[in-house]
Amino acid sequence: MKYTEKQVNVPLCATSTTSGLVNKTGTWKFAEPHFVDRISPCNQQCPAGEDITGYMYLAGQGKFEEAWRLIMEENPFPAVMGRVCFHTCEEQCNRKDHDEAVSIHTVECFIGDYALSHGLKTTVTQPEKDKKVAIVGAGPGGMSTAYHLKRMGYIVTIFDSNQSPGGIMRYGIPSYRLPNTILDGEISRLYDIGIAFKMGVRVGTDITWDSLESQFDAVFIAIGVYEETNLGIESINTKGIFNALEFLHEINLDKNPKIGKKIVVIGGGNSAMDCARSSRRLGAEVTIVYRRTEAEMPAHGEEIKMAREEGVQFLFLATPKTISGNEHITGIKLEKMALGDVDDSGRRRPLPTGETFDIDCDGMIIAIGEATHVADLPPFIPQKRGVVSTDQMGHTDHSKIFAGGDIIDIPHTVTHAIGSGKRAAIAIDRFLGKNKGDEQSLDQYRWGEKGNISAGRIQGTTQFLRRNPTSEVIDYTGINAFYFDHRPRMKNNRIAVEERLKGFQEVIESPSQEEAVSEAQRCFNCGSCTECGNCYIFCPDNAIKVDPDGYGYIVDMDYCKGCGICVNECPRGAMKMEFME
Amino acid sequence: MRKVLTGNVAVAYGAMLSDVQIVAAYPITPQTTIIEELANMQADGRADFDYIRVESEHSAMAACIGASMGGARAFTATCGQGLFLMHEMLHYATGARTPVVLANVNRAAAAPWSIWSDQTDSVSQRETGWIQLYCEGNQEVLDTTIMAFKIAESLRLPAMVVLDAFFLSHTSEPIDIPDKEKVRGFLPPFDPGELWLNPDNPKTFGGITMNTDYMEFRWQIQRDMEKAKDVITSVHQEFASVFGRNYYQVEGYKIDDADVVMAVSGTAASTGRDAIDSLREKGGKVGMVKLKTLRPFPREEIIETLKGKKKVAVIDRNFSPGATGIWAQEIRSALYELPEHERPLIYGYIAGLGGRDISVKTIEEVYQKTLRDDRPDDVDMWIGVNYV
Numbered sequence: 001m002k003y004t005e006k007q008v009n010v011p012l013c014a015t016s017t018t019s020g021l022v023n024k025t026g027t028w029k030f031a032e033p034h035f036v037d038r039i040s041p042c043n044q045q046c047p048a049g050e051d052i053t054g055y056m057y058l059a060g061q062g063k064f065e066e067a068w069r070l071i072m073e074e075n076p077f078p079a080v081m082g083r084v085c086f087h088t089c090e091e092q093c094n095r096k097d098h099d100e101a102v103s104i105h106t107v108e109c110f111i112g113d114y115a116l117s118h119g120l121k122t123t124v125t126q127p128e129k130d131k132k133v134a135i136v137g138a139g140p141g142g143m144s145t146a147y148h149l150k151r152m153g154y155i156v157t158i159f160d161s162n163q164s165p166g167g168i169m170r171y172g173i174p175s176y177r178l179p180n181t182i183l184d185g186e187i188s189r190l191y192d193i194g195i196a197f198k199m200g201v202r203v204g205t206d207i208t209w210d211s212l213e214s215q216f217d218a219v220f221i222a223i224g225v226y227e228e229t230n231l232g233i234e235s236i237n238t239k240g241i242f243n244a245l246e247f248l249h250e251i252n253l254d255k256n257p258k259i260g261k262k263i264v265v266i267g268g269g270n271s272a273m274d275c276a277r278s279s280r281r282l283g284a285e286v287t288i289v290y291r292r293t294e295a296e297m298p299a300h301g302e303e304i305k306m307a308r309e310e311g312v313q314f315l316f317l318a319t320p321k322t323i324s325g326n327e328h329i330t331g332i333k334l335e336k337m338a339l340g341d342v343d344d345s346g347r348r349r350p351l352p353t354g355e356t357f358d359i360d361c362d363g364m365i366i367a368i369g370e371a372t373h374v375a376d377l378p379p380f381i382p383q384k385r386g387v388v389s390t391d392q393m394g395h396t397d398h399s400k401i402f403a404g405g406d407i408i409d410i411p412h413t414v415t416h417a418i419g420s421g422k423r424a425a426i427a428i429d430r431f432l433g434k435n436k437g438d439e440q441s442l443d444q445y446r447w448g449e450k451g452n453i454s455a456g457r458i459q460g461t462t463q464f465l466r467r468n469p470t471s472e473v474i475d476y477t478g479i480n481a482f483y484f485d486h487r488p489r490m491k492n493n494r495i496a497v498e499e500r501l502k503g504f505q506e507v508i509e510s511p512s513q514e515e516a517v518s519e520a521q522r523c524f525n526c527g528s529c530t531e532c533g534n535c536y537i538f539c540p541d542n543a544i545k546v547d548p549d550g551y552g553y554i555v556d557m558d559y560c561k562g563c564g565i566c567v568n569e570c571p572r573g574a575m576k577m578e579f580m581e
Numbered sequence: 582m583r584k585v586l587t588g589n590v591a592v593a594y595g596a597m598l599s600d601v602q603i604v605a606a607y608p609i610t611p612q613t614t615i616i617e618e619l620a621n622m623q624a625d626g627r628a629d630f631d632y633i634r635v636e637s638e639h640s641a642m643a644a645c646i647g648a649s650m651g652g653a654r655a656f657t658a659t660c661g662q663g664l665f666l667m668h669e670m671l672h673y674a675t676g677a678r679t680p681v682v683l684a685n686v687n688r689a690a691a692a693p694w695s696i697w698s699d700q701t702d703s704v705s706q707r708e709t710g711w712i713q714l715y716c717e718g719n720q721e722v723l724d725t726t727i728m729a730f731k732i733a734e735s736l737r738l739p740a741m742v743v744l745d746a747f748f749l750s751h752t753s754e755p756i757d758i759p760d761k762e763k764v765r766g767f768l769p770p771f772d773p774g775e776l777w778l779n780p781d782n783p784k785t786f787g788g789i790t791m792n793t794d795y796m797e798f799r800w801q802i803q804r805d806m807e808k809a810k811d812v813i814t815s816v817h818q819e820f821a822s823v824f825g826r827n828y829y830q831v832e833g834y835k836i837d838d839a840d841v842v843m844a845v846s847g848t849a850a851s852t853g854r855d856a857i858d859s860l861r862e863k864g865g866k867v868g869m870v871k872l873k874t875l876r877p878f879p880r881e882e883i884i885e886t887l888k889g890k891k892k893v894a895v896i897d898r899n900f901s902p903g904a905t906g907i908w909a910q911e912i913r914s915a916l917y918e919l920p921e922h923e924r925p926l927i928y929g930y931i932a933g934l935g936g937r938d939i940s941v942k943t944i945e946e947v948y949q950k951t952l953r954d955d956r957p958d959d960v961d962m963w964i965g966v967n968y969v
Contacts, residue, residue: 004808008797012678012737012776016785023789 021559025541029562031579033535033555035467038474038527038573039448042089042104047411047419048075048144049452052089052104056523057530059107059516068115071108072122073456075418076147077140077186079116080169082109083178083508085415086270086300094526097476100489102523110516116185124193125459126153131432134159134216136203139167140414141222141405143187144421145428146195148455152429156195157216161202165190167224168406169414171249172271174278175504202376209378213400218428220394222405222421225374225386225412240329244271244367251278251504260362264289264332266320267367268297273304275365276312281504284363286312291319291337291350306507309497321356323364331360374407383407393442394424395431402428419452426453448473467529467552474527474573483534483571490519529553529574535566582758588749591719591756592658592684592742593618595726597628598764599682602653602771605633605644607663610696611746612686615658638663642670642681649679650786652777654730654770657681660746661688664702668709671739675710675802677787678776680733683711684726684742686750687847687898689935697936698746700847700899704875704907710802712740712809713875717850719754724826727759728816731768735812736805737776745898746936748848759824767823806877813874829871830879831886835861836868841951842887842925844895844912846872849939856944867948872908880915887916890925894951896944897961898933905929905961928954929961937965 042052051070058067071078082105093101114120133149135142138160146156164170166183191197201207203223212219226245240260248271250257261284265276268290276286288307290297293316297304308314317337324331336355339348373386380398381388388403390396396403404420406412426442445457449471457469493509494500500507511519529552536544536553543560544553555566567575586594592615596604604623606616622628633648635641638659645655659667664685674681689699703713714729716722722744733740744750776786790798813830821827832850835857836842845853850871860867870886887893893916897906904910909929916924928951933939943964950962 004804004811006804008800010794010797010801012798012801013676013786014788014790014794014798015776016788017783018785019783020785020788 024558026543026556026558026560029560029580031562031564031577032557033560033562033564033567033575033577035529035552035555035574036472036527036576037467037469037529038472038478039451039470040524040526040528041092041094041448041473041475042526044448044451044473045089045092046447047088047413047416047452048081048085049419049422049447049454050074051454051456053523053525053528055111056102056104056107056520057525057528059111060520060523062517064111064114065118065120068111068120070456071111073459074422074454076122076144076190077112077169077418078108079112079182079186080178081415081418082106082112083182084169084173086413094474094476094479094524095522098479098481098484098524099486103490103492103519106490106492106511107516107520110511110513112186113182113510116182122147122151122189122193124153125151129153129155129432131155131217132157132215133428134212134219136160136212136219136221137167137223137405138162138165138197138199139222139224139405139417140169141417141421141424142167142220143190144418145220145222145402145404145425146421147190147193148422148425149428150190150193150195152425154429154432157198158195159198159201159203159207159212161200163200165197165199168417171252172245172274173414174248174251174274174281176277176281176500176507177274179506204376204378209380216400217432218400218402220402220404220421220424220428221377221381221388221407222403222417223374223376223407225406238323238325238329239327240325240363241323242363242365244275244365244369247275247365248278251282256282259284259365261285262361263287263363263365264359264361265365265367267369268292268299269367269369270299270303271369272365272367273299273307275367277303277307277310278504279363279365280310280312280501287315287359287361288312289315289318289320289332289334291317292339292347293317296339296347306494310500311497315359317350319350319352320364324358329362329364331358332364333358369412377407392423393427394420395427422455423453426455426458443471444469446471472527478573479524479526480569480571480573484524487522489522490515525572527573530572532571534569534571535575538565538569540565582760583755584758585753586719586723586756587614587751587753588716588719588722588744589614589686589751590618591723592726592744593622594756594758595723595742596656596682596684597622598759598761599656599727599730599768600654600765600770601628601656601682601730602630603633603645603648603655604630604657605635605641605648605655606657607635607638607641607659609638609660609663611688611750612658612660612663612684614750615684615686638666639670642667642674642683645681645683646670646674646677646679649674649681650677650778652771652773652779654734655679655681656683658684658686660686661696661702662691664706665690668706671706671709671711673787674739676798678737679739680730680737680771681739682726682729682733682742683739684744686744686746688746695935696746698748698848698898699934699936700743700897700907701934703741703743704899704901706741707876707907710738710806711876712736712738712806712813713743714740714813715743715846715873715875716749717848717871719749719752720756720826721828722749723756723758724820724824724828727764727768728820728828730771731816732809732813734771735816736809738802738805738809743847745848757826763823767820809877810874810879810881813877828873830874831882832871832873833886834869834871836870836886836890838866839868840866840891841868841948842890842893843867843869843944843948844872844893844908845869845944846875846908847898849896849898849933849944852939852941853944856941856948859941860945860948865948865952875907875911878911878915883912883915884919887912887925888919889923892928892951893925894928894930894947896930896932896939896947898939900931900934900961906931909961926956928957930964931961932964
């Protein structure tokens with residue numbers, strides 16, 4: 001028989017119909033890959049405890065409603081936040097080590113505006129309870145607490161001495177930064193879910209603290225603080241001198257205060273910028289006098305920049321000594337200062353030089369914001385230099401009373417107030433419910449060890465699945481940067497300076513949908529699985545499988561050889577290897 | 582249709598006309614313009630295949646094997662170091678019986694770095710079970726690419742089309758481009774039979790196989806390589822009947838009355854024709870065989886062609902350190918079974934490594950030395966080396 005005509009009893013290629021799955025290659029491994037949810041530094045940083053990585057992912061996919069609902073798990077004011085929060089999250093953004101931080105606030109602003117323009121409504125998530133909670137103060141802290149408690153089913157009543165709710169957001173922030181329509185739009189949702197607002201009611205005067213305490217099961221106080229205007233100088237009672245918060249309050253009431261033509265603003269913080277920029281809009285020449293230099297100014301850099309664009313002058317290393325003018329201010333005697341050693345705040349201390357000089361003015365706004373005190377507190381709640389002492393969750397020593405916002409020991413920002421309100425809502429729920437005093441169990445819902453508690457994580461309602469959540473915060477070295485191109489941060493458009501000075505029109509233009517999506521897509525989504533599929537594609541053993549029960553992937557340990565390629569190729573550090581026993 | 586094309590573009594035309602379905606490749610000089618042209622063809626709609634960008638030649642071949650197991654006609658191209666990196670997967674393609682077609686542009690091995698022509702890369706893959714088809718000119722490159730699919734698919738063995746770097750890859754010649762419908766008539770779509778990853782009938786191929794069966798699988802490869810000799814010849818003949826161009830595994834040129842026969846492959850064959858003509862004019866009784874197939878090696882045709890010749894001078898643009906040039910080895914081995922009176926003396930020459938020219942003068946020098954020496958004076962003789 002010819003060679004080529006011979007046959008053998010096997011097919012051309014070894015063929016099995018039982019599949020290679022009988023060979024459990026997973027027995028070979030000494031290390032296992034696991035999906036983990038690490039915490040992004042922005043999430044840890046956010047004082048309101050928002051799931052930034054989560055909503056960036058959703059917004060990047062054009063799922064704006066889902067993104068909005070994810071923010072709303074933590075914070076009822078996305079459109080306000082996108083505008084007024086000084087976004088320290090962006091300072092922590094891992095992307096800054098790659099090219100530039102993601103413009104988180106811009107995306108948040110877009111999402112907030114999207115919800116307003118589409119009339120999206122929030123919902124109560126839990127059945128109604130028979131417990132009643134009183135909230136004193138309709139500012140960011142009080143409304144945040146009210147919102148979260150209402151969603152949990154509590155009967156919530158807010159008391160506030162002002163005619164309209166909003167607190168500092170309405171009366172302290174000029175409308176060129178936060179238009180009233182935006183604020184009203186977001187607050188109206190709180191009315192819609194059935195929170196009772198008792199406006200024009202000053203607790204302690206119109207209604208007693210005792211009656212509040214007896215009628216309600218818990219009381220949350222967030223009445224804010226007053227800034228002291230005592231500069232420690234003479235003639236402070238001369239006409240034409242304003243306190244910053246009072247001044248801003250009047251502007252926001254459209255009272256158009258007669259401030260004069262030549263204004264000096266004392267101070268270097270954000271409220272000094274607000275006063276200076278508002279005064280420019282009222283037609284005055286404005287000089288900011290600050291006792292240190294620009295480098296030590298606590299105001300946000302963008303605020304300083306925009307103030308300068310609008311023609312605000314800066315006079316550094318000077319502090320007022322005396323006021324000139326008998327009935328009305330006509331000028332200020334300033335003392336030149338010099339910088340000394342670094343003080344407790346980490347900034348160089350201003351030292352008097354004894355040398356003085358005079359400047360003319362016909363109005364002065366004091367925006368030093370240092371000493372504060374709380375007015376109208378109930379007598380049984382002691383305060384120490386404007387601070388009410390509470391535990392981490394906002395519970396005072398007085399069993400029924402909780403506190404938040406600027407009156408407790410947190411930074412005085414809207415976002416911190418909102419975050420403190422959420423914590424207090426969680427604490428009140430536990431106080432009135434079954435989990436009383438079990439605070440440590442809340443740590444598992446925290447964004448990292450230092451972050452705020454996530455209400456979404458407690459409720460299990462985060463739309464962005466977080467599997468095996470850890471408190472481990474991921475830094476840039478945990479990102480596989482090869483998967484991310486370099487793309488500059490989106491720039492916010494501002495209206496022209498001439499337009500700005502005509503009135504109180506919003507300065508920063510809202511981003512377009514395309515811009516917001518594009519910017520959201522710059523987010524690494526640090527530490528969270530976005531179902532990118534890299535692990536699934538790269539696994540040489542087909543041991544990564546799509547989770548049949550829902551989101552993401554699972555590792556089939558029967559076949560995983562522990563090579564670690566999946567962990568290495570995860571762009572965003574949502575996997576880890578663990579050596580086995 | 583006639584066009585002036587480089588060898589690399591001719592390869593791309595060959596693959597495109599063959600309705601290739603998957604191209605997985607990694608760029609490497611001097612192969613790159615093949616896959617660039619294919620990418621162009623895909624981009625502008627002249628070809629309809631999926632182009633898989635891979636991170637290495639090893640992956641390119643792995644992807645082609647996978648595609649072929651999936652029932653698709655798969656193609657890749659590489660050269661030199663890229664082919665060396667593919668080596669493991671070349672063996673796999675054979676064992677898995679995947680009829681992948683690969684165009685290899687002959688490039689010298691590093692170190693030292695060289696991008697120029699040298700057959701060491703492809704001859705080093707002799708034992709991988711790939712059919713190897715060496716081409717003389719750009720028309721042959723295009724035609725052989727089409728034929729390679731037909732040969733490979735009918736045998737379920739992978740096939741390599743081999744062309745010289747730069748002498749063909751980057752040199753333009755007028756080419757007749759076959760009509761696409763005619764090619765479709767000649768080369769029907771790939772029919773994988775039962776041996777493919779059919780989702781409706783799941784099977785695993787190439788799993789662990791005990792010593793009770795392994796030899797039988799390998800024997801079939803050898804059997805089909807033997808069959809390949811007939812298959813290649815019949816595909817050559819069918820091609821000639823459809824397209825009017827003839828190709829041979831062993832092609833004689835003016836050998837009937839020749840005492841000395843030069844054995845050459847690749848572009849050296851076209852130079853060889855000129856050299857033979859020139860030597861004939863001077864009265865030399867000299868001819869040439871052009872060698873197209875290294876694997877399967879056409880032992881019987883070589884015996885038949887060279888039987889009774891006095892001397893055979895083999896010019897190898899490659900060598901096996903510690904042995905000889907590969908074509909010389911093969912021919913010497915094939916002719917050994919001839920009785921002594923019919924068995925020619927084999928003179929093995931090494932020339933043209935790393936892209937050095939094999940000119941008419943080189944071939945004349947080889948001829949003169951072969952004619953002059955009664956016996957080869959060394960195991961192989963290196964032409965044009967600058968000794969000091």
